[in-house]
Structures are given as C-alpha cells and as structure tokens.
Amino acid sequence: MENNLILDRLTRIFRDITDNKDLVLTRDLTADDVEGWDSLNHTLIIAEIQKHFKIKFTLPEVLKLENIGDLMDTIKSKLN
C-alpha cells in the first residue's frame, strides 16, 4: 500500500477518534502536536488501526512509536 493511502486512512481514523475534523497528519507529527491525541485516545487509535488494516501490532512495536512516520512505517511493514 502506498504511503499516501496509509496517511489518508490514518487521517480519517485520527479525525474520528480525536473529534478533530480539520486535522491534517504529516510524518513528523507527535502526540504533543495533535489536540486530542492523548494516552486514552492513543489506545483507541491503535485498536482501530488494527481493525481497519487487518494487522496485529506487538506491544514493543507500539511502545516505540514516536510520531506518525513511525506509525506509517510499522503499518507498511505489516502489510507487505
């Protein structure tokens, strides 16, 4: 799956869970930059990503995520 497509789908998931309809995601965004991306919503986001992309993360993988770019790369590695 192309990066743009992953980013597009992630944006929809983030907008829905953080209740932030104007959110625009970029690779270098971190939780501190996104209103509503706190530890509670992060948990819901991870579960939704697994469901949406039909993938399964491991705990060390999600604990190491630092920004959207890391998240996109991990999803991509699972899809390939």
Add this chain to the structure above:
Amino acid sequence: MLFVSLEYFIFLPLVIVIYYLLPHRARWAFLLSGSIIFLVSAGVSNLFVVLIVTAISYFSGLLLDSDKKHEFKKLVFIITLVADIGILAFFKYFNFLNDNLSVFLNLFGVNNPIPGLSILLPLGISFYTFQAIGYTYDIYSGNQKAEKHPGVLATYILFFPKLIAGPVERAYNFIPQLYQKIDFDDQRIVQGLRLILWGLFKKMVIGNRLAIFVNYGFNNVREFDGLSLFILIFFQAFHLYADFSGYTDIALGSAKILGFNLTDNFNKPFLATSVSDYWRRWHISLASWVKDYIFKPLSLSIAINRNWGKWGIIYALTVTFVLFGLWHGASWSFIVFGFVQSLALSYEVLTRKIRKKLSRKIPAGIYNPLSILFTFLFVCYSAVFFRANDLKDALYVISNSLNNFADFFSADLIKSHFTGLGFNRWDALVSGSGILLIIATHSSKYYGINEALKNKPVAYRWSIYVFLILAIIFLGTFTSENFIYFQF
C-alpha cells in the same frame, strides 16, 4: 536528616561549597558520598536495601543492553521486576497481606501460623524502587542505554535531594546531567535559594499551622460533626498541598543549586478542570510514571490483543489507580482512594464526547469555573480516604460533613466550629492568609516563584525575601512535624 532541620542547613551549604571546589570528574563520587551520609544519618539499615536495588538495576541493565537473545532479555526483565517489586512488597506490604490472611483464615476458624514482622520501612524505598523499575523498563523497551558506570547509576538512584520523597525522576532526564560539566552560576544558585525559601514558607508557615488542626481533627473524627468535618475536608487538601509542594520546592531548590533540574510535581493543581487534568498537575512525577509504566503497557496490550474498546481503557485505569493508591501505603483506605480516582476517570472517559459538546454550548465563563469547582470538590472529598486513619473514619467524615446545614449560614456557629477544632483568632488569621496565598499563586499568570520574580526590581524581590524570612521566623510553626510523603 530532615529537610527542615539544623543538620540539613549545615549539610547543604557544606555540600555546595565542596562540590563547586571539586573538579567535574570527582563530583559524582562526592554527591554519592554525600547522599549516603544523608541517608545513613537516619539509620545505617536504610542503606542496604537501596544498594541491593542499585546493584540489581546495574547488572540487569548491562544484560538487557547486550547482544543476548530476546528470550533471555525477557527473562532478565521479568526477574528484575519480580526482585524490585518483591523487595518493595516485602518491606511495605508483608504485614498488610499477612493481617488480611489472618482475617480470612479466622473465618474458617484457622489461626495464621505466619508471624508479623517488626521492621522499619527503609527511607525512600517506594521512590527509588519505582525509579529502578522505570530504568530497567526503558532499557528493555530500547528507549534507554544501560549506564556502564556503577557509581553514576548509584548517584542517580541515591541523589539526596530526591532520595526520600521524590520527585520520581527518570534516568534519561537525570543521568545526562551527571555527565555535563556544571559551572558555578550565581543566577542558578539564586533560583535554587528562592525555591528553598518558598518551600520552607509553605511548609512551616502554612503546612505546619494547618497540620495542628488537621491532625487533631483526623485523629478524633468522632468528636466532630457537620461544618467542622466540612472545614477539615478542605483544610486537609490545602495542608497536603502546602506540605508536599513545600517539600518538592526544597528538593528542587537543593538540586538546582548543584546544577540539576528535577521534575516539578505541581502545576497549580486546584485549577484542574477535570480529574484527568488534576492528575497532570498533582504529584506529576509519580502520576506520569504510573501512566507510562503501568497504564500505557496495560491498556495497549488490551487494545492489541482483546480490543475491548473503551472498557479496556477503564479496566486499565482501574488496575493502574488501585496500584497507585496501594503505592502510598498498605491499607484499604489507600486502595479505596485509588479506586475512587479510577471511577472518576472512567466517568470522564465514557462522557468525553458529551462533555465536549456541552462545553461548546455553555459559555466558557460559566463552564470552566464550574468544572474547576466540581473537580476541586471531588479532589478534596476523595483525599479524605488518603488522609483519614482508616476506612471507617473516612466514611464517617464524608457522610457527616453536611449535617446541621443551617450552621453553614450563621457567623457565630461558623466561629464555634473553628474554635471546636482548636483555632484561635491568630491561627485562623495565619491559616486563612496562607490558604488565600495558595489561591493567589494559583491564579497568578506566573509559574512558580522564579518566574514571578524574574526581571522584577531589586527592591521588589528583596521585599518578598524579607517578608518570607520574617514570616517563617515569626509565623512559622517549629514543630517536629515531618513531611507527609516521608512515610511512603
């Protein structure tokens, strides 16, 4: 050695002078020796446990940061966790678990054969074991390199300003500071001294004064009813804040003079607009620790493996905050304190979207003050479980605090309730002014005393210093009242 003692005010200047005279390469050893003297002054037995915990962290850190196989590292991680938690549990929870086992066995007419232990809780054990666990976890999860120098790691764990009651400092914040060459900087020393002065003022003028009545009230709850209990509930919240934020300022100030920045534990907690906001403002170093090392791994592993949605978060919150409550002490009231926090946080998780919609409809000038008020009421009432001697006392205080409601509206009766708690006019004036000052600092646009005095004229700054010093001398309560958090 207590922070508020003559010994500390001889010890600290001596440490500072020698520290700045020494070359950088010798300073860690000096700080470590000073920290050991600081700890041993309260009893040699305090030293053994912290040295064992440090040794475990050191060797497991090296193994976890090696080329060994993942399965081996996992085993090392689990053994280290069991050892650290086991040490903490043995000293802190053995008698509690044993007493509850006795009660359980008595239900079946069986006597518990295991005798209780009469051992003193090693000073600071709850704080340094959590730092050691965090250090090990960070290496295991690849976010931290193992410290190769055992002396540097020991200095991190034993550093005297944070040894007995925190802050719970992260290794990745602290250890790099030990490697930086710190030059003498008069501005930083002034900032550190200001923090110590402000901390002493909060502890001795406000905290110790309130302690007289709060301690008396909570030790004799059944002597009081209605408004007296209501006063106690609010005064204990301000007492706890003055005491613990006073301690934290002295800790941060002492560290700052030596060139170290520690994590502040408080950010105007009584302005929190929700309970989750409150836990981002109160005892920040511990609350963020439980978030990162208990809540996050637990909630994420549930999200990955079970997908329970919001209920997974609520489950993780409940486990996290019950453990958080239990960390404070081995008693059912601390467990209930943690559980009540988890109930409020769960409510906030479940009503998030509704509350967000509501906040858009109601003008901010009404919604925000009401949110602050409700959060403050919850915080004060739930802290009764924290402060009361046992669960029965806590329930008595809460359930009887609104009795004889007419008393709340009569000046004479209000006065008689204060008198009944032991307040004379002078106590009421000092305590009331202290509480007003806490409220004033909360509503100030500045963060802390250093920001408030930055770029102010010399006369202004010195007026504040002189006022604080005179207030400590003339209004301070010089008792042997210890810091509340030293018991943990």
